[in-house]
Amino acid sequence: MNIAVAQSGGPTCAINASLVGVFREALKTPEIDAVFGSINGIEGIINDELMDLKLVIKTNEDMELLRQTPSTVLGSCRYKLPPVEEGGKTYEKILNCFEKHRIEAFFYIGGNDSMDTVAKLSDYLAGVNSKIRVIGIPKTIDNDLPVTDHTPGFGSAAKYVAATVQEIIRDSSVYSIESVTIVEIMGRHAGWLTASTCVLRANDEIAPHLIYLPESEFSAEKFLEDVRIQQAKYKAVIVAVSEGVKLAGEKSKPVMVDNFGHEYLSGIGKTLEQLVKDNIGCKVRSIELNVMQRCSSHICSKTDIDEAEQIGSEGVKAALRGVTGQMMCYKRISDIPYVITIDGIDAHKTANKEKFFPKEWINQQQNDVSPEAVKYFLPLIQGDVKIRMKNGMPVHFKLK
Ligand code: F6P
Numbered sequence: 001m002n003i004a005v006a007q008s009g010g011p012t013c014a015i016n017a018s019l020v021g022v023f024r025e026a027l028k029t030p031e032i033d034a035v036f037g038s039i040n041g042i043e044g045i046i047n048d049e050l051m052d053l054k055l056v057i058k059t060n061e062d063m064e065l066l067r068q069t070p071s072t073v074l075g076s077c078r079y080k081l082p083p084v085e086e087g088g089k090t091y092e093k094i095l096n097c098f099e100k101h102r103i104e105a106f107f108y109i110g111g112n113d114s115m116d117t118v119a120k121l122s123d124y125l126a127g128v129n130s131k132i133r134v135i136g137i138p139k140t141i142d143n144d145l146p147v148t149d150h151t152p153g154f155g156s157a158a159k160y161v162a163a164t165v166q167e168i169i170r171d172s173s174v175y176s177i178e179s180v181t182i183v184e185i186m187g188r189h190a191g192w193l194t195a196s197t198c199v200l201r202a203n204d205e206i207a208p209h210l211i212y213l214p215e216s217e218f219s220a221e222k223f224l225e226d227v228r229i230q231q232a233k234y235k236a237v238i239v240a241v242s243e244g245v246k247l248a249g250e251k252s253k254p255v256m257v258d259n260f261g262h263e264y265l266s267g268i269g270k271t272l273e274q275l276v277k278d279n280i281g282c283k284v285r286s287i288e289l290n291v292m293q294r295c296s297s298h299i300c301s302k303t304d305i306d307e308a309e310q311i312g313s314e315g316v317k318a319a320l321r322g323v324t325g326q327m328m329c330y331k332r333i334s335d336i337p338y339v340i341t342i343d344g345i346d347a348h349k350t351a352n353k354e355k356f357f358p359k360e361w362i363n364q365q366q367n368d369v370s371p372e373a374v375k376y377f378l379p380l381i382q383g384d385v386k387i388r389m390k391n392g393m394p395v396h397f398k399l400k
Helices: 015-028 042-046 060-067 088-100 112-127 154-172 192-203 220-231 268-279 302-320 371-381
Strands: 002-007 035-038 050-052 103-110 133-138 179-185 210-212 236-242 283-288 326-334 339-346
Touching: 002 015, 002 042, 015 035, 015 060, 015 103, 015 133, 015 302, 035 042, 042 088, 088 103, 088 112, 103 112, 103 302, 112 133, 112 326, 133 302, 154 179, 154 192, 154 236, 154 302, 154 371, 179 192, 179 268, 192 210, 192 236, 192 371, 210 220, 220 236, 220 268, 236 268, 268 283, 302 326, 302 339, 302 371
Parallel strands: 002 035, 002 103, 103 133, 133 326, 179 236, 179 283, 210 236
Antiparallel strands: 035 050, 326 339
């Protein structure tokens, strides 16, 4: 049999490790012959744009480089499949591509939108009595997939964000004047990544002094009051704010959306910066971490990269057992020692659904998170990956 693998949604620095997991497991499996990579997610299957991965990932060293390369080596997409009952032509193209290349299992590495593809495609294939298996391999820096304890890519993004905020703390405390520094962090409607800056407390940092999540109540007045309270104690106030935080009235602004109807979020940091300028008048900067937080592989979590590879490999084993329509997920057995297991769940349970940061881990003032959160996050950022360097720079795997 042949298999195919594709990557979809926003990049992470662990998504290529999951691709390596699928690929390495396939190499070990005598039943599997070719491993095709689909270019730009499911679009590559629809348009029959595949590449034989054995021709491009040739050595162990290639696999090691791919593991340390951020973003999606096969490209990505935000393509929403039509409902199974309406999408005849699209699904026929997919089936034709699978049959033409004798593909008997398809692995889709992606987030909650990509699990919509896994759910629909496996439903369609079951409906036409096809034995082709479809398996979802999770990924997202947002950590917002239901059921799984966490998502591949999140731990590395959290480590980068926390380390960067720590550097910002050092920089912002050099002057004797009062200042406010606002760091805007990705995560869409879920505050996991912003909340993860609390891991700095395990290293005796007090900042970020204020942490705002989309799950917390938020208003301009309360924000300014919070800042003033912190300024009474600290000269340099550091604020971590999630891109999904909204000010009253903002919803009416025209927004750009992707194919799944998600707004392109960014700008809350600048808005808060203006608020501080206009109402407090001290030195203020806003910093949008933007795509750096999902593609900074020079400080990634070894735990995350190793688990990302492992979950890809478990996906292949599941498909060989005949499993289809499932997303692989992590189950946490214990925090200390940190132990997880990997299992599969029905992809319908995660498709288009979001898992939010627990309300009980947000403080009463709605501007910080609790020590339980630190306990949850810490294991996910452990370990460092030894990065191969050339001329003083990390080496990335590139498709020729
Ligand atoms: O879902 C991952 C993510 O990086 C979100 O954190 C962010 O809001 C979104 O993708 C950005 O989307 P795009 O890659 O289309 O700019």
